[in-house]
Amino acid sequence: MMFSDNGKISVRQFQCLIISDFTAMFMTIIPLVMFGKGTEGIILEVSVAFAIGALVLCGVSKIAPKKKNNNVLKALCLFLFCKTLFVNGVYISTAQKVISQFVFDGAGSGSIVFLFVLSAFYICLSGIESRGRMAEISAFFILAASAVIFALVFSKGDIREMKYALDIGKADMGEIARALLLMGGLETLYFTLPDMNAKKSSAASVSFGIVGVIILVMMSLSICIFGAEAGRKMWPVFQMMGNIDFPGLLLQRQDVLFIGMYIVGAVMFCAHTVHFMWVYAGKIFESVDKKYIVAASAVMVWIFCIFWGRDALTEKFFTAVLVLNAMAAVFAVFYMLVWGEV
């Protein structure tokens, strides 16, 4: 029992990575896309999507990747590199819009995303070990902040509003698939498995389940607060946080404090993006020094967000996100079945 620079993380760190990398980002993206068609049946649809996601992760966790690199893997990695840049770039641009709207009025996308990628570069430079440690801290922040939000907002909502959100008759398979495809980046698990100290097939599913519970609680709270109006709000979860009122605290708008949790999550997602772009590029360009690939990946994310970030919230981009995530899932599953070891 001793720490070493072996580039391995513990099961607990792996679970924290899933929570810290995805919670904040899904908290923005899933309500943004899913509330678009209204709130009817939405909680059921998202619940089923998370349940399917957890099952898929459980299956993927049982597949141990071969260490041998080959041309097919290189081709897959090239596709995943481009897909990660585009999909995660769209998500990071969305986070940038949330931040500029709530806490940094009028700031250009360049400065916000610059700090994101700079911190991501810094976190990724020392490998998955320090990312794992950072995830332990940020997962605690995210879980604690979510619990506090729930405790402070729950009493202010009307739980009867949930009636339509849980209407099984309104749930739509297409919407479930859409929610599932929004959860991009889960294929990265396959590439994280070799970095774990010990394998535990249920670890990923449990932490993904926790992410799901947090997202569902936040979405439910915003429905309880706003009712059907939640569907017409752009950032229902964040606007719901405006109802946070902690008596006696020396602050009037306490939601801005909880944005801190979101910023930590957004940075972790950005670090996740840069890390996996490095993992994919590292398999293609095996001899290139890691720090150059990490730096290049960070710069590419920044450039993407500057030039294409402003269109990130358009239907066209989100359709592309869904298509790319679907393709990544198909290719990754195909690869795992043919070249993985079950």
Added chain:
Amino acid sequence: MNLHLFEIFEDNLEYIKKVFSGCDDVVFKEFNAANNQCFIVYTDNIVDGAAIEEMILTNLMFRFQGGNGDAVEKKGIAIGEVKESDKMQDVLDAVLLGDTAVFVSGYAKAFIASTKGWPSRGVPKADTEMTVYGPKDAFGEVGSINTVLIRRRIRDTSLKVKRMKCGRRSKTDIAVVYIDGIARKNVLDEVLEKLESIDADMIIDSGYLQQFIEGSSKSPFPQIQLTERPDKVAASLYEGRIAVVVDNSPFVLIIPAVLNVFFQAAEDYYQRWEISSFLRLLRYSAGIIAAVLPGFYVALTVFQPNMIPTSLALKIAAGRGNVPFPTIIEVLIMELSFELLREAGVRLPSPVSSAIGIVGGIIIGQAAVEAGIVGPSVVIMVALSGICSFVVPNTAMVSSIRVIKYFVLALSSVMGIFGFWMAVVFVLAHLCRLKSFGFPYMYPFCSGSENGSSDFKDSIIRLPIFMMKKRPIFADATEEIRMKGRGR
């Protein structure tokens, strides 16, 4: 230099005199002992003069009956620690360290008698880590006395003291102290390897050594703990950590050191656990407040005034009505004044420094507000931040927090609450990257499960001592249990 002593007695005398030419504090004394020519050489004022006179000179000149080298050592020099050496460098080093070299004609070796008698201020009282409860003694400048203070607390044959010298010219004595079996061998090897690899001409203080051996030199955070308290060192050794005693320094290095240990005070273990836990919580909160409060204040008042309750916002605005500077400059003026006062207080004699504290804290603060240079809320905020920094029980950590405060302030003043949170993220990311001799700096808050999460019992809270059955992660796994029963 591997020069051996000369066969001819006079050659040795001539050579050593030549080496020490111009060193008026080095004393040579030639005499006869039982028809043998002899000379002794020592450095004045760092030796025990009475011991030289009584145990060496009187003995050899008047009582010694003659004989070979063995007889000189056994009958001629009545001092407990006598070594023989045929190397010139050993003789020179010994003389510089306060030992006395004895040369006898017809014998090609020198006797090195331990006659160290340095001027010392004895065992002083702790003045940077004062406590209400617990022992009051502290380390002094004499390395050997410091080692004794540790050994007094650990009467165990497993307590090992490895001596070495560091510094090409200063030849500073260093003692690596650890408990065999409890300290991890790989950490000990790393410490010894790093110490042996130092190639510098001088090691004046343990602070020098710290900078040579700590992992990341680009971090403001200390990765090795410095303490002046022997009880703290003894407790750390029982935890499997390693102490490095440096001669001429009243501070002993403790290796490894993670963030958590800098918030632990010796006193925490001498009083009830509820009180200690409360104090720990207070210290952590104070450390965070000291680092982030000025940045948070600027972010709120400049970028997000709508976060502040209206009545308070109006008071702050009214207070700084006549202030001609923007908030960030106002905060910087007060922060830098506070830093100057603190620095002045450290350098001045203690009666004057307390006067400076009063003058600075009350008069200058009051005058600055009345003159309209700063607002009263800024004075209160800076004072609170300063007081909070004093709550942290380790000076090195306080200095790190001071540096971090300006980083948070800079980002917050440019980007408001977003900049504030990003500064927090950067600091966290930095702390998560750091390691001290292989141990994550954020342990046990990160990787805490590695030791079955038992180290949380002595982190933000301090559970009862009888519940801390396992040693911390620093100890070797074979010695992880430190107590079995509660004793009732």
